[in-house]
Amino acid sequence: MTSEDLEHFAENELSLLETLDHVLTLGLVVAGEITISVANIELIFIGLNLLVGSTETVYEVLGKRLQNLDQSDLSTQSPSR
Numbered sequence: 001m002t003s004e005d006l007e008h009f010a011e012n013e014l015s016l017l018e019t020l021d022h023v024l025t026l027g028l029v030v031a032g033e034i035t036i037s038v039a040n041i042e043l044i045f046i047g048l049n050l051l052v053g054s055t056e057t058v059y060e061v062l063g064k065r066l067q068n069l070d071q072s073d074l075s076t077q078s079p080s081r
Contacts, residue, residue, distance in 0.1 A: 027053030027061065 029051055038045040051058070 023052055025057060027051065027057050042079040 030048070031050070032048045034044075034046040034048075035042055053061075
């Protein structure tokens with residue numbers, strides 16, 4: 001790395017607090033899987049789904065999704081007579 005690269009990195013570096021604020025404001029989803037197998041036989045499967053965000057952000061996103069679902073349900077229903 002050149003000194004210019006280091007200066008550019010230092011200027012763009014985020015503090016831990018800024019990073020945490022960014023994650024809580026926008027949310028973060030982590031998903032992963034681990035499989036332990038012996039002789040091509042799966043013995044243990046571990047699945048991980050992690051959602052990190054503020055409660056306000058999570059409720060806002062879930063509310064928008066529910067509204068979209070309700071609107072799509074109304075548009076697919078035929079009018080009753």
